[in-house]
Amino acid sequence: MRHNRAERMSEDDERQQSSPSDLDFTSNKARNCNATGSGSGHPEFQSPYPDQVLENVLENVLHFLTSSRDRNAASLVCRSWYRVEALTRSELFIGNCYAVSPDRATARFTRVRALHLKGKPRFADFNLMPPDWGAHFNPWVLALAKAYPWLEKVYLKRMSVTDDDLATLAESFSGFKELVLVCCDGFGTSGLAIFVCKCRQLRVLDLIESEVTDDETDWISCFPEGESHLESLIFDCVECPINFEALERLVARSTSLKKLRLNRYVSIGQLYRLMIRAPQLTHLGTGSFSPLEVAGHGDQEPDYVTAFAACRSLVCLSGFREIIPDYLPAIYPVCANLTSLNFSYANINAEQLKPIISNCHKLQVFWVLDSICDEGLQAVAATCKELRELRVFPIDAREDSDESAASPFLQPYSKF
Numbered sequence: 001m002r003h004n005r006a007e008r009m010s011e012d013d014e015r016q017q018s019s020p021s022d023l024d025f026t027s028n029k030a031r032n033c034n035a036t037g038s039g040s041g042h043p044e045f046q047s048p049y050p051d052q053v054l055e056n057v058l059e060n061v062l063h064f065l066t067s068s069r070d071r072n073a074a075s076l077v078c079r080s081w082y083r084v085e086a087l088t089r090s091e092l093f094i095g096n097c098y099a100v101s102p103d104r105a106t107a108r109f110t111r112v113r114a115l116h117l118k119g120k121p122r123f124a125d126f127n128l129m130p131p132d133w134g135a136h137f138n139p140w141v142l143a144l145a146k147a148y149p150w151l152e153k154v155y156l157k158r159m160s161v162t163d164d165d166l167a168t169l170a171e172s173f174s175g176f177k178e179l180v181l182v183c184c185d186g187f188g189t190s191g192l193a194i195f196v197c198k199c200r201q202l203r204v205l206d207l208i209e210s211e212v213t214d215d216e217t218d219w220i221s222c223f224p225e226g227e228s229h230l231e232s233l234i235f236d237c238v239e240c241p242i243n244f245e246a247l248e249r250l251v252a253r254s255t256s257l258k259k260l261r262l263n264r265y266v267s268i269g270q271l272y273r274l275m276i277r278a279p280q281l282t283h284l285g286t287g288s289f290s291p292l293e294v295a296g297h298g299d300q301e302p303d304y305v306t307a308f309a310a311c312r313s314l315v316c317l318s319g320f321r322e323i324i325p326d327y328l329p330a331i332y333p334v335c336a337n338l339t340s341l342n343f344s345y346a347n348i349n350a351e352q353l354k355p356i357i358s359n360c361h362k363l364q365v366f367w368v369l370d371s372i373c374d375e376g377l378q379a380v381a382a383t384c385k386e387l388r389e390l391r392v393f394p395i396d397a398r399e400d401s402d403e404s405a406a407s408p409f410l411q412p413y414s415k416f
Contacts, residue, residue: 058084068093087111094118097135097159102143114153114178115144124158125183137161145172153178153204160184163191170198177229178204188213189240193222200224203256206234214240221246232259236285236319241265252277261285264321267292268330272302279310286319289327289346304330318342325352335359343368344393350376358383365389 062085065071075085091114094100106112119135137159144151151173161184169176176199181187189212196202196219212235220243223230228250235242242265251257251274258281262271266287275281304327308314314334323346338360343353344367353368353376360366363384368376370392380387 106147116155120158157182160186166191166195180206185211188215189217190215193219197222228254230254234261259283262287275307283316288322290324309333316340320346340365
């Protein structure tokens with residue numbers, strides 16, 4: 001099963017720890033400074049409250065503490081640390097949306113600018129959860145709208161998000177910048193249209209392995225006109241055609257765009273037009289990597305090799321949804337700089353892989369189908385000396401398939 005493979009392979013081990021219970025603390029002895037003189041009594045001058053001094057110092061120190069796990073540990077030291085840590089936390093991670101209520105979370109953490117929230121458990125990726133199980137984002141977005149008008153970033157994983165939730169998100173936070181939806185469902189293209197229209201400072205819109213309903217709404221054209229602040233746009237999971245002309249205009253005016261992952265409705269010819277307008281890309285999802293239309297007789301094909309060669313900053317390459325291997329030589333110019341290459345949708349053999357992988361000396365992450373057989377893996381081992389992650393997926397994703405691997409050597413890798 002290749003669905004949700006981009007995210008289900010790794011899980012975040014961090015969990016939001018519970019707050020310490022209220023304890024009876026013994027107060028420090030009062031430190032009073034008495035003026036001494038010629039025997040006459042003078043008024044007592046009390047020094048600053050010790051806890052206040054400590055909290056001022058802690059507030060400056062904890063700003064440099066970015067790890068959620070370390071912050072959780074700091075909040076358990078004492079009541080004062082618990083209070084100061086909450087006041088200085090700008091990024092809130094909640095590993096289970098039912099572990100704490102939205103009201104309690106917003107009451108404790110009053111200065112949050114970024115929220116990471118997870119809903120359904122991992123086995124929901126394998127269709128083992130009923131569709132109406134829960135993990136609704138609605139109570140959270142209503143609480144966030146009241147508590148954090150300055151919120152800038154929301155990261156959701158396996159949550160149920162509606163079009164109304166997206167509208168509330170866009171209307172409640174004027175400076176909203178980043179939205180990442182991983183394995184989420186419940187919303188459609190009409191909700192995306194409302195969201196992108198009202199978020200004028202949007203920098204990141206990443207839809208990763210989410211189920212997006214096709215409402216026959218042209219959401220791409222709803223991005224505000226003028227210079228765009230977009231830095232990342234990922235919509236390879238959107239299973240419906242998009243307005244390519246609007247996308248092309250958006251990419252052209254997004255001078256800061258670094259990450260772009262296209263869905264399978266974008267042809268290699270359209271990819272060429274986008275690449276020549278955004279040579280600054282560092283992460284690229286190619287879409288189908290095949291022509292959606294048959295070229296007319298005498299029509300000259302674009303120079304794909306030149307387009308890839310112009311993207312000198314490209315380090316991550318994925319996509320290849322409906323690949324035609326004849327177009328693979330186009331990516332040769334960028335292979336030397338690649339650190340991540342995802343061929344998990346590309347049905348290619350070892351002979352087609354070898355000319356590519358032989359130039360990927362800096363590759364650290366490689367995903368591929370078991371169609372490359374042992375010969376392809378040997379070529380990877382011979383070239384990619386810095387490889388840290390290798391995932392081999394079976395072409396036939398059925399669980400009862402016993403012939404997905406070419407040999408016993410490949411068998412352990414093909415079961416991911």
